[in-house]
Amino acid sequence: MDPSTAADSPPEVGLDFPREWIEFLDPADPEHLVRADLTWLTSAWTCVFGRGCAGVVAGRAEDGCCNHGAFFTDTDDLTRVEESVGELTPADWQRHPGTTPGRDDWTEPDTLTEPAPGEDAEQALRTRVVDGACVFLNRPGHPAGAGCALHAMALRQGRHPLETKPDVCWQLPVRREQEWVDRPDDSRVLVSTIGEFDRRGWGPGGHDLHWWCTGSPTAHVAAEPLVETYGPELVALLGPAAYAELRRLTEARLDAGLVAPHPASPRPVPVELHRRRPD
Template sequence: MSRRDQIRTSEVDLDFPREWIEFLDPADEQHLIRADLTWLLSRWTCVFGSACHGIVAGRAREGCCTHGAFFTDADDENRVKAAAAKLSPETWQHYRRGFKNYTEMDTVDGSSPARRTAIRTEDGPCVFLNDAGFAGGGGCALHAQALRDGVHPLKYKPDVCWQLPVRREQDWIKRPDGTKVLQSTLTEFDRRGWGPGGHDLDWWCTSSPEAHVGSEPMYVSYGPELAALVGTAAYRKLAELCAARLKSGLLAIHPATVAAGQPKQRGGREPATPPQA
């Protein structure tokens, strides 16, 4: 069996039992949170630069940065523009001045134009990705700049980059009594999250035991990102419920966490200071 086949066959199937919880946002009675406990209590962690195999065969060092990141809205674009202005040729290997020089137009659905971060060549990677041997440091230049500035990387990176691999879906739903609530669903961004093309990725971390090696549950390690996605008050409640579920024993443990030989999902802790959004 080839190395690629070994990598793909080690990933767990996409369909398995999951535990969910629903609760109202303490700060907004019209905001309903629906959370995938199996995912948030897993031991997934980003293994970029270590165990990551990358989404394209033979390009492990690029991780999931092979393709440009599509912007979600003007706020997303402006945040990256402000962060990029802090970079220099010493900190950004492929330095480009001007928003339109480090972004380009493409399409997500095959027809509607959308702007994304540029790629260095026709097949990538993202222009913000520094090579591992770059004197200013390898990896995402925006991520590194955030760390130098003492802020969380989500403040500088495109939305899709800091949100992955959490999938948030938001829909206004009508209840039987006619009332409406905004339902925010938090779950795993698995291969299917990319659409049909997700199955063509050479490797994807959420299904791989090699990425389920975190020292703490994901709801803790990804606390700042979750707080940014649903709000600080909702995240505090989510963390409380996750900690309680761990203490009582999770029934549907993520199979990749099990395959990684992680400790039994009991005795989790709640973050001492829930992060600010």
């Protein structure tokens, strides 16, 4: 069991275990190289908010992972969410101010990291935290239901929640890292790495979370692998051509039975991808 797991929360596997990665060029862009963690993307993980989630803060399982608010990745992210907030009604949002929400009603400044001695902390905006959780989190008993008001509004409107929520909220539990890499032949590629947002993804403080779902068998209960259930998000992160190639290559690896399984997923892995199942 992961030593980070609190004694009163569902168990988690350790953070270090064999993983299988795949690397390929984006068919739509020869300067875009994708590195993907197949062990994670073929796992049975799914969000269990409200049905087994133990929460990241002890005693507040109903908050899920919404206790610390969400930092905005850039101006586009902030602008998109601001437009969505303007569509929320008091029926959608428990903490709706009753008038047209201003940015100060739902954002506040914070520091991204602890600064080194003698250095200034890096400032950024995040969603406001009220009574220990994100301002958009409707509490149990609210007529619109518990959970993210932006998420629920998107579903009510027939949209995907990635269109309304902050980037970090819909990207979890996948972690995307991007960097330009100069290769020995003087060519240059943008490398997108797609992997598991485990406890380490939160930085040093991740080990202090009461519970984290990606390594817990409690959350590995989906009928299909993550590469399928998380399809819209992966398209948004990689582009449609790269996602299609990722699906094709994942199917081929599952057919060959070569994917190193995620230790939190059940045995045998009860997931199928286009009728393909590892042996």
